[in-house]
Amino acid sequence: MHSAPALLLERVERAHASGSGRFLLEVDAFAVRRGEAVALTGPSGTGKSTMLDLLALASRPTSAGRFVLATREGGEVDVAAAWDAGDLDLLTATRAVHVGYVLQQGGLLPFLTLRENMRLAQRVGGRGDLARIEELARRLGIDGLLDRKPATLSVGQRQRAAIARALAHGPEIVLADEPTASVHPALADTVLALLVEQVRAADAALVIATHDPERAARHGIEICAAILATDGTARSRFSRPAGAAP
Amino acid sequence: MRRLALVAALAWRDLVHEARLFACTATGFAAVLAPLLVLFALKHGVIEGLRETLVQNPRARMVVNTANRGFDQQFLATLAARPDVAFVVPRTRTLNAEARFERPDRAGTVFRAELLATAAGDPLLGAAPAPGPRGIVASASLAARLELAPGMEVTLRAPRGAGASREVLELAMTVASIAPPSAFDRDGAFVALPVLALVDDFTDGLVAPGAEPQDVSAARVFAGFRAHARRLEDVVAIDHALRRGGVDVDTRAGEIAGLLELDRNLGLLFAVIAGLGGAGYLVSLAVGLYANVERKRRDFALMRLIGLSGRDLLLLPAIQATCIAQAGSALAVAVALAVTRVVNAVAAEAASADARAVCILDPAHAAAACAATLAGAILAAAFAGARAARIEPAEGIRDE
Numbered sequence A: 001m002h003s004a005p006a007l008l009l010e011r012v013e014r015a016h017a018s019g020s021g022r023f024l025l026e027v028d029a030f031a032v033r034r035g036e037a038v039a040l041t042g043p044s045g046t047g048k049s050t051m052l053d054l055l056a057l058a059s060r061p062t063s064a065g066r067f068v069l070a071t072r073e074g075g076e077v078d079v080a081a082a083w084d085a086g087d088l089d090l091l092t093a094t095r096a097v098h099v100g101y102v103l104q105q106g107g108l109l110p111f112l113t114l115r116e117n118m119r120l121a122q123r124v125g126g127r128g129d130l131a132r133i134e135e136l137a138r139r140l141g142i143d144g145l146l147d148r149k150p151a152t153l154s155v156g157q158r159q160r161a162a163i164a165r166a167l168a169h170g171p172e173i174v175l176a177d178e179p180t181a182s183v184h185p186a187l188a189d190t191v192l193a194l195l196v197e198q199v200r201a202a203d204a205a206l207v208i209a210t211h212d213p214e215r216a217a218r219h220g221i222e223i224c225a226a227i228l229a230t231d232g233t234a235r236s237r238f239s240r241p242a243g244a245a246p
Numbered sequence B: 001m002r003r004l005a006l007v008a009a010l011a012w013r014d015l016v017h018e019a020r021l022f023a024c025t026a027t028g029f030a031a032v033l034a035p036l037l038v039l040f041a042l043k044h045g046v047i048e049g050l051r052e053t054l055v056q057n058p059r060a061r062m063v064v065n066t067a068n069r070g071f072d073q074q075f076l077a078t079l080a081a082r083p084d085v086a087f088v089v090p091r092t093r094t095l096n097a098e099a100r101f102e103r104p105d106r107a108g109t110v111f112r113a114e115l116l117a118t119a120a121g122d123p124l125l126g127a128a129p130a131p132g133p134r135g136i137v138a139s140a141s142l143a144a145r146l147e148l149a150p151g152m153e154v155t156l157r158a159p160r161g162a163g164a165s166r167e168v169l170e171l172a173m174t175v176a177s178i179a180p181p182s183a184f185d186r187d188g189a190f191v192a193l194p195v196l197a198l199v200d201d202f203t204d205g206l207v208a209p210g211a212e213p214q215d216v217s218a219a220r221v222f223a224g225f226r227a228h229a230r231r232l233e234d235v236v237a238i239d240h241a242l243r244r245g246g247v248d249v250d251t252r253a254g255e256i257a258g259l260l261e262l263d264r265n266l267g268l269l270f271a272v273i274a275g276l277g278g279a280g281y282l283v284s285l286a287v288g289l290y291a292n293v294e295r296k297r298r299d300f301a302l303m304r305l306i307g308l309s310g311r312d313l314l315l316l317p318a319i320q321a322t323c324i325a326q327a328g329s330a331l332a333v334a335v336a337l338a339v340t341r342v343v344n345a346v347a348a349e350a351a352s353a354d355a356r357a358v359c360i361l362d363p364a365h366a367a368a369a370c371a372a373t374l375a376g377a378i379l380a381a382a383f384a385g386a387r388a389a390r391i392e393p394a395e396g397i398r399d400e
Helices: A048-055 A079-085 A088-098 A114-124 A130-139 A155-167 A185-201 A213-218 B002-017 B019-056 B073-081 B140-146 B193-203 B234-244 B253-295 B297-306 B310-350 B363-390
Strands: A007-018 A021-032 A037-041 A063-070 A076-078 A099-102 A173-177 A205-209 A222-225 A235-240 B062-065 B085-091 B098-102 B110-118 B135-138 B153-160 B167-178 B188-192 B224-229
Touching (some): A021 A048, A048 A205, A063 A079, A076 A079, A076 A088, A079 A088, A114 A130, A114 A155, A114 B002, A114 B297, A130 A155, A130 A185, A155 A173, A155 A185, A173 A185, A185 A205, A213 A222, B002 B019, B002 B310, B019 B253, B019 B310, B019 B363, B062 B234, B073 B085, B073 B224, B085 B110, B110 B193, B135 B140, B135 B153, B153 B193, B167 B193, B188 B193, B224 B234, B253 B363
Parallel strands (some): A021 A235, A037 A222, A173 A205, B110 B188, B135 B167
Antiparallel strands (some): A007 A021, A007 A063, A063 A076, B085 B224, B098 B153, B135 B188
């Protein structure tokens, strides 16, 4: 039996100002299940980050036909309705518990140690699990660095720590915005492999934005490319209907 | 409550992480607040001190007529009824208003002293009760000469005539109390009006030796009066009113008018400086904390993304502002206290030994400054925090 998609979007739009002027992101249909890994690709300015922010409940859609987040326990959060009602508390609480976000860089608070960064995510997400922190750190190869602050680490170590932080509270949706862009190319494969492996192990859905579809494909991530408008308007579209999922 | 503890812990960790910056910000606030505190201490010490000295010295509010004249009791009652007059007591002719005092246990040691009428509520005597018909309140210098203490027996003698016709009025009196030194700076004794009237009548030959003090008749006319204005400011008006009525008086009206004007001008000066300084301080506090929140925009966005609420982020800068404000005002109070001590030491060297401190940091003023700092800091931080809390979590997390 197929579980409901962790995220299901239909007719969701987000307009935003980009460097070259107004830009419209259209999502006619997009679904992702736990256990799936999807890479959003496309030239810069096509709305990959905007899409991730929408999925993270961190950015308000301009309009939304349907936008539902299904939890592992079988609950549903009507994200579209929450944005409509301005129920930011519900969105914040949902994000805290169910979403983990890996940023391109700087996904850690500089004034906390790695362990404290992960503890914070757990406490805000209502899940205290010190053993999970140790386990994640061991698997990501940063178990000796847990009591250090981000500034004392290398870029690669920081990025692995950011992944551990995003996974610390056991979210079912993990988002990553160019997670390998700021690390050395030789390290990029390692970081990406660790991300995919840990998300699979946690039975979560993974959506990343990347400008490097080949590398993503090598790690078994399904590609979802931005479709640019052909009529010359500044529009792009991501499409991955629920029925199309294997 | 657990959430508050979490946010407080985050706020504190952030401050400690940037301990040097924390110290700089707090020191910056202290640098503005400390001079303001010293200014207030100076105002308190100098101006209030000057004012208090004048206001509290009852002689500054005294109005006494100069030439001996005839004032009926109707005139005195009218004077006493003025709303700006606090106290009126009649005087008898100056030459008749004196007596010799002797302690029964030290016969032969006699001192001459002026007699002054007094009554209940005499500002010169302060809290001391008015003496009864057989009591005296000795002036400080008379008390020192005769080594008087309250409760002692003392003999009052008033002579009249000379040679064979010399007669003496002798009254056994009790020392009711000793007047404060500010009341009268010569040898004098405050007595009830009947005693003064008796000595006057005896000296004029109207009564025999051995007469007792009697209630003063309503028809009696007095040579003068001693009045006290209710407030320092009233002296000038009473002085002018009496002079217009043809009564020459001796007051410190000129001196008082000058001092009141000085007080007003200095008060205005202090108010302007303190107002400007205080407003500048609050502005510096506000922009400092606001800049702090702007600088941390990215961290705030990340905390929003992790799932801290807008309320949490409103609270976080407020908690930090509280810490900074408290540290800053504590430092400012410490510096101001040290400066106050130095100023007072320098002033004491220059002035006479009994000079009062010119710079007094009132604990209430220090507490008010700390409270104003705290309120201003929280207000400024809440303003800045509200901005941080309103932004969508997706804003500010990227470097673009």
